[in-house]
Each structure stands twice: as structure tokens, then as C-alpha cells.
Amino acid sequence: MANYWTPPAGGQDITIRPLKGMQRNAPPEALEDTRCWTAQNLIATPEGLRRRPGLDAYMANSSVTASHTPLYGIAPLWKTDGIQSALLLSAKYPYAFTAYAEPDDQIWKYSTGTVYCHTSTVVVGSGTAWATQASLILPGDYLVLSATQTLKISTIDSNGQITCTSAASSNWTTGTTYQINRAFTITNDTLIDYAVIPAATNKVVIADGARPLYSWNGTTFTNFAASLLSNGSGGEVVIPRCVHYFGGSGSDRCWIANIKEGTWGSEVYYKQRLRWSSPTDPTDFTSTDYLDLPYSSSEIKRISNIGNVMLLFFEDAIFYGRATNDPDLPYAFNQLGVEGIGLVGSRAVTSYLGGLFFVSADNVYFIGSDLNPTPIGDVVVETTVKACEYPELIYATVDPKNDRVVFGFPEDSEEIAKIWSYNYRSKEWSYDDVSCSFLANPLLDLGLTWNDLTSTGILGTGNGDWAGLDNVFDSWASMDSGTDTNKLLLGTNLGKVFAYSDERSDDASSGNPPTVVFESKAYDLGVANIDKTFSKITVKLKARPSSALSFVIHTSVDTGNTWRSKGTLSIASDKREAHKTIKTTGSSVKVRLTSTSDVTPYTISEVVLRVIPRGSEKTYD
Structure with missing residues (x-):
């Protein structure tokens, strides 16, 4: 018996073209050849990976900043006179918003009567109706004393008494002017929903799950629909979390869902209820125009549509609705046969x-x-x-x-x-x-x-x-x-x-x-237990960069657990490509490119890895 040595085959190139996006549903060695493990601050276009x-x-x-944080969204409003307004939604108050000015608080206030307060958390009112349904005042709103001191409301004790979360810093005598600024109610499981009601109404309508619908016309907040203050199924207030404006077949309506109804402050929660307005008046909601869909354990998360088909997203189900000829039920709904698929937020x-x-x-x-x-x-x-x-x-x-x-x-x-x-x-x-x-x-x-x-x-x-x-x-x-x-x-x-x-x-x-990170799959050439040497990397761009571009190169032979630096690859502003020696030996090799170059967006169209397989020793008789 004797041993003999088989010399390595010639080197070969692994050409990764076009560079595709990320794949994380397989081990690093099992990714598709043109997919990568990480594409950070890159957009995976058909031409390659483009820096964002x-x-x-x-x-x-x-x-320039908004003073009430965090910020939660922007509701645009195109008005019939051709002017556009936008409402920036924050955790406290909304803002009238433009790109070229300071954001401007939009306050929906209550200021009937006067108050007094003697360095206490308790504020007493005269001629006030704070606990009534018509006031729409809630804990979490803000009481402003004589346009000077602001206190957060803890409880509404009665029509003439409010308790705040902190005490007034001085005595406010009888007859002091005040205003209560109504604030958004947002938690980590409830975001604000909104819809734009076009045509003559022309308003942004907001549903926050705390008050009946309220609206903004570009300058002023007000109740959107007086009918929602009294037209619940038992003649009570109606408070939705979802709102959508949608028609189909020429029948435009305001739709609301995920609703609380009942006496102000003691409402009953109907999380699977859908209500709709009159087709001729989006503010007209009647007490009998509603539909309950108690076929899921979850709540309605969002109302949407695809063309004339209406969709209700629950957490674990989707219902679709089509127009009917029944004036008492304008849309009839069925559940899609996709158990468990719904909307998370x-x-x-x-x-x-x-x-x-x-x-x-x-x-x-x-x-x-x-x-x-x-x-x-x-x-x-x-x-x-x-x-x-x-x-x-x-x-x-x-x-x-x-x-x-x-x-x-x-x-x-x-x-x-x-x-x-x-x-x-x-x-x-x-x-x-x-x-x-x-x-x-x-x-x-x-x-x-x-x-x-x-x-x-x-x-x-x-x-x-x-x-x-x-x-x-x-x-x-x-x-x-x-x-x-x-x-x-x-x-x-x-x-x-x-x-x-x-x-x-x-x-x-x-x-x-932006810090760009490209991390490849782990290449083993289909032979996982045999070492091979990766000798060179070439990076090609779709077009010349706006200025010189550099990538720091690291390689790994243990699927990314540890990395070794292999220097920097630089592409001059008059070039589209460059190469760098990386000399890394292992049974599988990953390559990571990192760049913090201050250049405008560029596209990496191709990466080429030069690989030299190892020789082998065999025994023969």
C-alpha cells in the first residue's frame, strides 16, 4: 500500500450576479448562491444592491422639533380650494405641519366657566360641565390656568371638580380663566386611525378609541358627527377605533368599527362591530345601522378596500364584503378561508x-x-x-x-x-x-x-x-x-x-x-469537509461613484462567529470596480463588506470570489 498526492485543480471564480437580497430561513451554507445573509442600508433592486x-x-x-413626542404619523388633507394641509400626529396634541415652518399646535379646547385652585391638585369650577358627555373631557387631558400653568388631569370628579396629577404652583382665585386641551389617547397597543372625507365636508376624521369621531378642516377641530353622541344601539355615545371612507357602486359612506357604546364613561365594548353612515351624509349615523361579526375571538384592527371590495382585518381573520341592494345592509361579508391570517396592528x-x-x-x-x-x-x-x-x-x-x-x-x-x-x-x-x-x-x-x-x-x-x-x-x-x-x-x-x-x-x-454592510452566504462549493482557499475578491458597481468609495473586508471560516480583517478595497471615482487579496482558508468561507464612505447612492452589481480548492491525499494498493 502507498499514498499518492492529487494536486489541486485550477482556481475558479464564484460570480455573485445579480446580487439579491437577504435570506434568513436557512443555514448560512444553504442560502441561494446570489442571496446574502445581511444587506444593511442597501436596497435589493433587480440591478443589484443599491445604497439607500x-x-x-x-x-x-x-x-426644528415638535415638542410633544413621540410622533405617530401624518394625515394629509387636500382641500377643495387647492390648498393642502397636513396634520402631524404626536403622543399629546396634533400639529399643523409644513416642511418649511415650525409645527403649530392644533388645540381642541373646552373653556366654559371659570375656576379656582389653592396650591392643590384639586381644581374647582364655576359654570362648568366637565363630567358630561358633551364636554368629552378625559383623564390625560391638560388643564391650562390663566394661560400660564399647565396641569395634567388625573380624574374628572364631577361637573365642577377635577383632580390633577400635580398641584398648582400658586393660588388661583375665584374667576380665574382656564382652558382644557383635549389630548390624544395612545398606548403601545392602540394607535390613532384616520380617514379623509372629501367633497363638501373635506376634513381629516380621527378615531382614537377614546372619543367619538372628531375632525380637522385645516384650521379647526370639532366633533365630526353629532349623531355619534346619541345614536348608539341604546341611544348612547359611539366611540370607534377604526374609521374608513369608502363607497363602491356610487355609494360613499363613512365606516367605523371596533366600537365602544353606552353611557359616557361606562361604555360597553363591541370589538367586532361595524357601523356605517348614510350614503348622502357621512356625518349621519343611525342607531340601527350596524353589523356584528362575532366569528373571531379578536377585534377589528382596520377597515380597508381593494377596488369595490371591502376588507375587515381582524387579528386572526379577514372578512371581505361586497355591495348589496339592501338599504339596511349595504355590504354583505364573508370570511376568507385563511384561518389565522390577519393583521397585527x-x-x-x-x-x-x-x-x-x-x-x-x-x-x-x-x-x-x-x-x-x-x-x-x-x-x-x-x-x-x-x-x-x-x-x-x-x-x-x-x-x-x-x-x-x-x-x-x-x-x-x-x-x-x-x-x-x-x-x-x-x-x-x-x-x-x-x-x-x-x-x-x-x-x-x-x-x-x-x-x-x-x-x-x-x-x-x-x-x-x-x-x-x-x-x-x-x-x-x-x-x-x-x-x-x-x-x-x-x-x-x-x-x-x-x-x-x-x-x-x-x-x-x-x-x-449610512453604514453599509453586505455579508455573504457561507460558500463551501458543495464539499463541506474539504478546505479551500479564497484568494481574491472583486467588487463591481453599476456606475462610477460620485467620489472615492471604500469597503473594509472581513472573512470568517466559522459561519460568522468570528471575523478576521483583510484590509480595505477602494474604488476610485473614475472606476467601476476594484479587487483585493483576501487569502482565507477553510471548509466554508463568508465575506463581509462594510462601508461608511460619504457618497451619494451607488449600486453594487456584482461580487466575484476567486477560490482555489485544496489537493488531496489518497491510498492505493
């Missing part, structure tokens, strides 16, 4: 491409006109849906400029930890390493003209002029940031709003460029 746009300050400049669904993208407890889905929910998140479900501890705070919206639907997933806190990106052209996933409190794409028109230099003729009221530019723009160049109408916006727990901008190379939120 930078974040620009949206409210005039990065120093009221903002976790968005309408686009003729259907709805939504997050259920087990996956991310798309449902189209065929009413067949199709899972689209299998490859990342473990790091998105399964990793989220606050599903009610998941957001979904669209980013048409970047061909993607985005989902904001909190993880172990109430703040969105990552923005997950589904590119609907490539059907691939990646994520933005960005934390925020909401996502929105309200299609705000930010165009600037000589007659409207601050865009207030479109967003807000009045016309902009030269004087109106004070403290708005730092330079002529900075005016360029306000031309797009479909920017993806995000709000923060610090009261700021930012917008994605292709012209921005860094993030205004941090002052730093």
Missing part, C-alpha cells in the same frame, strides 16, 4: 399596486383582487415578524421612488428598530438601519415657485414671499430639497421628521453616512 438614500431634515432644518397595512401589503402574526403578505393572501416574507420572517415584541406599533407604507414597500418593525422597545424593505421589482428583502417612531408617505407637494417661495400656498394657507424665507433655508442650494411629492418620511421619538433624499450622502439625523 440619505436622510434630510424635513422641518425647515435639523434643529392598525398601521401594518398599506395599499399599493392594486392590492394591500400587510403584516400578519406569521408572515408578511400581499393580497390582490383575487382575495388570496400570498406570503412574501418567508426569507426574513425570523428577523422581522418573529423578532417583534410590539406588533401593534408596526408600520407599513410605500416608497415609490425606490420601488419598494417598507415596514417598520420594533424589536424589544416601542421604537421602530429597523426599516425592512421589500423591492417589488426584484421581490427581494433588505433593511435600513434606522430607528424611528413612524413611517409615512403622504404625497405632500413641496414644489417651490416664484409666487410661492415657502410652499405655503400649497401646504398651509396664504402665499410665500421673500420675507417668508427668513430662517427657512440656509442657502439657494438647500431650496432644492423641496421638490418631490412622494418622499418617504419618518418621525422620531425626539420630535423630528426626516425625508429620504437621493441628493444626500449622509443622514441629517446623525451627521454620518
Whole structure:
């Protein structure tokens, strides 16, 4: 018997082209060859992995903030006179919102009568009716004494007495003027829902689950429908958590669901109840126009529609409704045969491409006109849906400029930890390493003209002029940031709003460029137990970068548990590609590229790995 040596075969190239998105539903060695383990701050386009746009300050400049935090969304309102307003929703009060001015508190107040208070938590009123249904005052609202001191309300004891959470700092004598500012009621399992009622009514209507519907017409808050103060099934108040404006077959109505009804302060909860308005008056709700759907143990999370088909999302079910000829039941509902599939949170669904993208407890889905929910998140479900501890705070919206639907997933806190990106052209996933409190794409028109230099003729009221530019723009160049109408916006727990901008190379939120991370699968060439040497890596771009671009290279031979630095690969601004020696030997090898280069978005179209298999020793007789 003797041993003989078989020399290694010639080197071979592993060409990863096109670079696809992430896959986390298989071991690192078992991923599809062109998929990757991590694509951070990259968008998985059909042409390759594109670095995401930078974040620009949206409210005039990065120093402008909303004082009430966190921020929860933006409700746009196009008025019949062609002016657009937008309502920025916070944890306390809403704001009238434009990109070029300080956010302006929009207060819905009660100020009937007068008060007195002697350095106490108890405030006594005269001529007040605080405990009545008509006042719509709740614990958590704010009492402002003589426009000077603000106290948070703890309890409404009677029509003439309120107890606050803290004591007044001084004596307020009989006859003191006051106002009570009604505040949003938001918890980590209940977000605000809203709908725009067009035509003559032309208002944003808000459902917060604490009061009957209330509305904003661009300047003023008020009760939306007097009928909801008295037209419950027993003649009582009606308080919804869901609202949607939808018609079909020429019959437009305001729909509400997930309702409390009863005496003010002692309502009964009907979590599976749906109500609708008259087709001729969206404020007209009659006591008998409702439908209960007690076929699920969960509550209605959202009302939506696909064309003329109406959808009711429960946590664990979906009902669809079609128009009828019955005036007492305008839509008849049936349950989709998809047991267990529903909606995790009221903002976790968005309408686009003729259907709805939504997050259920087990996956991310798309449902189209065929009413067949199709899972689209299998490859990342473990790091998105399964990793989220606050599903009610998941957001979904669209980013048409970047061909993607985005989902904001909190993880172990109430703040969105990552923005997950589904590119609907490539059907691939990646994520933005960005934390925020909401996502929105309200299609705000930010165009600037000589007659409207601050865009207030479109967003807000009045016309902009030269004087109106004070403290708005730092330079002529900075005016360029306000031309797009479909920017993806995000709000923060610090009261700021930012917008994605292709012209921005860094993030205004941090002052730093996004940190790009590409981590490959573990390549073993189909022979897991034989060492091979990875000698070189080549990175190719779709086009030349705006300035020099560098990647720090690391390799791993233990599926990413430990990493070794292999230096830096640099691509000059007049080149599209570069290579670097990496000399790493193991039975399987992963490669990680990291970049913090301050450049505008670029696309990595191809990565090539040079591999040399090892020789082998055999025995023969």
C-alpha cells in the first residue's frame, strides 16, 4: 500500500450576479448562491444592491422639533380650494405641519366657566360641565390656568371638580380663566386611525378609541358627527377605533368599527362591530345601522378596500364584503378561508399596486383582487415578524421612488428598530438601519415657485414671499430639497421628521453616512469537509461613484462567529470596480463588506470570489 498526492485543480471564480437580497430561513451554507445573509442600508433592486438614500431634515432644518413626542404619523388633507394641509400626529396634541415652518399646535379646547385652585391638585369650577358627555373631557387631558400653568388631569370628579396629577404652583382665585386641551389617547397597543372625507365636508376624521369621531378642516377641530353622541344601539355615545371612507357602486359612506357604546364613561365594548353612515351624509349615523361579526375571538384592527371590495382585518381573520341592494345592509361579508391570517396592528397595512401589503402574526403578505393572501416574507420572517415584541406599533407604507414597500418593525422597545424593505421589482428583502417612531408617505407637494417661495400656498394657507424665507433655508442650494411629492418620511421619538433624499450622502439625523454592510452566504462549493482557499475578491458597481468609495473586508471560516480583517478595497471615482487579496482558508468561507464612505447612492452589481480548492491525499494498493 502507498499514498499518492492529487494536486489541486485550477482556481475558479464564484460570480455573485445579480446580487439579491437577504435570506434568513436557512443555514448560512444553504442560502441561494446570489442571496446574502445581511444587506444593511442597501436596497435589493433587480440591478443589484443599491445604497439607500440619505436622510434630510424635513422641518425647515435639523434643529426644528415638535415638542410633544413621540410622533405617530401624518394625515394629509387636500382641500377643495387647492390648498393642502397636513396634520402631524404626536403622543399629546396634533400639529399643523409644513416642511418649511415650525409645527403649530392644533388645540381642541373646552373653556366654559371659570375656576379656582389653592396650591392643590384639586381644581374647582364655576359654570362648568366637565363630567358630561358633551364636554368629552378625559383623564390625560391638560388643564391650562390663566394661560400660564399647565396641569395634567388625573380624574374628572364631577361637573365642577377635577383632580390633577400635580398641584398648582400658586393660588388661583375665584374667576380665574382656564382652558382644557383635549389630548390624544395612545398606548403601545392602540394607535390613532384616520380617514379623509372629501367633497363638501373635506376634513381629516380621527378615531382614537377614546372619543367619538372628531375632525380637522385645516384650521379647526370639532366633533365630526353629532349623531355619534346619541345614536348608539341604546341611544348612547359611539366611540370607534377604526374609521374608513369608502363607497363602491356610487355609494360613499363613512365606516367605523371596533366600537365602544353606552353611557359616557361606562361604555360597553363591541370589538367586532361595524357601523356605517348614510350614503348622502357621512356625518349621519343611525342607531340601527350596524353589523356584528362575532366569528373571531379578536377585534377589528382596520377597515380597508381593494377596488369595490371591502376588507375587515381582524387579528386572526379577514372578512371581505361586497355591495348589496339592501338599504339596511349595504355590504354583505364573508370570511376568507385563511384561518389565522390577519393583521397585527392598525398601521401594518398599506395599499399599493392594486392590492394591500400587510403584516400578519406569521408572515408578511400581499393580497390582490383575487382575495388570496400570498406570503412574501418567508426569507426574513425570523428577523422581522418573529423578532417583534410590539406588533401593534408596526408600520407599513410605500416608497415609490425606490420601488419598494417598507415596514417598520420594533424589536424589544416601542421604537421602530429597523426599516425592512421589500423591492417589488426584484421581490427581494433588505433593511435600513434606522430607528424611528413612524413611517409615512403622504404625497405632500413641496414644489417651490416664484409666487410661492415657502410652499405655503400649497401646504398651509396664504402665499410665500421673500420675507417668508427668513430662517427657512440656509442657502439657494438647500431650496432644492423641496421638490418631490412622494418622499418617504419618518418621525422620531425626539420630535423630528426626516425625508429620504437621493441628493444626500449622509443622514441629517446623525451627521454620518449610512453604514453599509453586505455579508455573504457561507460558500463551501458543495464539499463541506474539504478546505479551500479564497484568494481574491472583486467588487463591481453599476456606475462610477460620485467620489472615492471604500469597503473594509472581513472573512470568517466559522459561519460568522468570528471575523478576521483583510484590509480595505477602494474604488476610485473614475472606476467601476476594484479587487483585493483576501487569502482565507477553510471548509466554508463568508465575506463581509462594510462601508461608511460619504457618497451619494451607488449600486453594487456584482461580487466575484476567486477560490482555489485544496489537493488531496489518497491510498492505493
